[in-house]
Amino acid sequence: MSKLLNLNRLAYFTTVIEAGSFTAAADRLNVAKAVVSHQVGRLEEELAVTLLVRSTRRVRPTDAGRQFYERASQLLREAESAFADVARHTEEPTGLLRLTAPLDYGTAVVAETIATYLKTYPQMRVEANFDDMVSNLVDDERDLGIRVGWLADSSNVSRKIGTFHQVVVASPALAARLGPVSPADTPRLPWIGNEALRHIGRLSFSRGDEQVLTEFSPLVTCDKTAAVYACMRSGIGLGIFPDFSVAAEVQSGRLVRMFPDWLLPSGGIYAVFPPARFRPAKVRAFVDLLAETERRRSAARKMSQPSA
Amino acid sequence: MSKLLNLNRLAYFTTVIEAGSFTAAADRLNVAKAVVSHQVGRLEEELAVTLLVRSTRRVRPTDAGRQFYERASQLLREAESAFADVARHTEEPTGLLRLTAPLDYGTAVVAETIATYLKTYPQMRVEANFDDMVSNLVDDERDLGIRVGWLADSSNVSRKIGTFHQVVVASPALAARLGPVSPADTPRLPWIGNEALRHIGRLSFSRGDEQVLTEFSPLVTCDKTAAVYACMRSGIGLGIFPDFSVAAEVQSGRLVRMFPDWLLPSGGIYAVFPPARFRPAKVRAFVDLLAETERRRSAARKMSQPSA
DNA sequence: CAAATTGTCTGATCTGATCAGACAAAGAGT
């Protein structure tokens, strides 16, 4: 045993004072009276100070005991308060939530969820980092990371909260020029490649039980999704994007969904956490809201695209 | 185990924060690093809150951990201060000393010792109760009792600090009228009895190896030493008193010591304490001073009365 | 005066604290 103070005896001592006897203290603490006698005796030994004068059937504090009781009972109250305060972290969102998400998913989905979160928990504060660079949650001191795609094996704990679909879109002008297309047309169509995606130049279309594997050589290949988007908007070629990032433009007619009857491989949307045994309420609450948003997105997608 | 908070883990946690790692904390606390890991883990379990984010070779507090660290380290500082404050009771006199002594010994000897005590420890306060009634130290909440005489067996702890002699004195007029007396004269002499003394009417004189047992019938018997003294002063008869209570009068000639070559049975002067394992410095200091006073009285008595 | 209650003590048992060592994961040095 190292020479740490044993603070666990304080409660036995203060309860004797408050209850007026060892026997009553033992009753309150639900232990044998010998335990109380022993623990207070050990405390006096450690302090080398007599805290209680005992006569048969009677006990009262010495001057030192009276003074120490004031200090000890205050310590115990503060300890209970400290324990209760920290327990609130698991009971209700409090403080600052620091999260990171990919740029396009962050702006398209996470921002809206942050708004709902702050409305629900006005006492919260959020620090959002939308960046396609995958950060180390521990080093960067983040409470939460949103990952979109296919999760690499990682020590981080993760929870899948939704699914995204990949869709092919084109500018209205290019779509009009190309007319209706099928997967078999893929090799002859103009494509814009995205280095952020797996397997550039290979596509796997599926419809019901039917699956078509195609290959193409992109006219232009970009390393940033924003650049891919810009090229696609200017009519250079077709681009592949997660559905959530172009849903609004397709809905409004500013972009045209190509191969609308076919599905491309979907990916997951994950909440990723630093390794920890207990998750604070602020994180759980946010992830629950985001999952709810994803459920609504999924239900809306089913209504507009029954084949999914 | 009752449901008391375990406060002994706080120091492991705060030391990890302060040292920057489990390994460094273990070094500081002189325990194995597995102990620190275990104790902090148990603390997190009890709180159901993650206090530290751990990556390999790195550790940092969570928000909850940071908040709890402030509270916990303050608690530990206050605990150390409380323990140190109470330890001072055993190191130096502090507060109020409540003592009781018999009236005549109190006024003759203890008062002088109180003066010296307050001069030596100006921060002290004393509550002195001079009363011939023997009080119960525990019930009456006294730190110390002075007993003069022959101690009855008691549960109180006691320490003999001195000795008193009984002396026979008379008013100068009576002494002149009687002339020189010897123990053999005892039965024909006028006596004033004191109910506070043992064996009223029987005296045991001794001188060297010689011992003379005598008996007498007192003219007047009083139940208060003060009354015995008053009768003696008015010349009614001889009175027997502890030497310390008449030393000044004999010295000044206002009273006359009878049978100056003979000794009567002596008694003890005792410091009596309520039962306790540790004695506060304020009590020890006072008893030491009183014992020193008694040593000086004893030395002075030997110089003026070589046969003792 | 007898019965009841309180606080302490003791030996036994149980529980928690700690140790010693192994292991996985990441960082540092070459």
Added chain:
DNA sequence: ACTCTTTGTCTGATCAGATCAGACAATTTG
């Protein structure tokens, strides 16, 4: 890029402290 070192966790074993059950002495209560 690879090897070595360091850190934190886990596990089984051991030790130390906490607690229990019961006996006993002393005082209070009826």
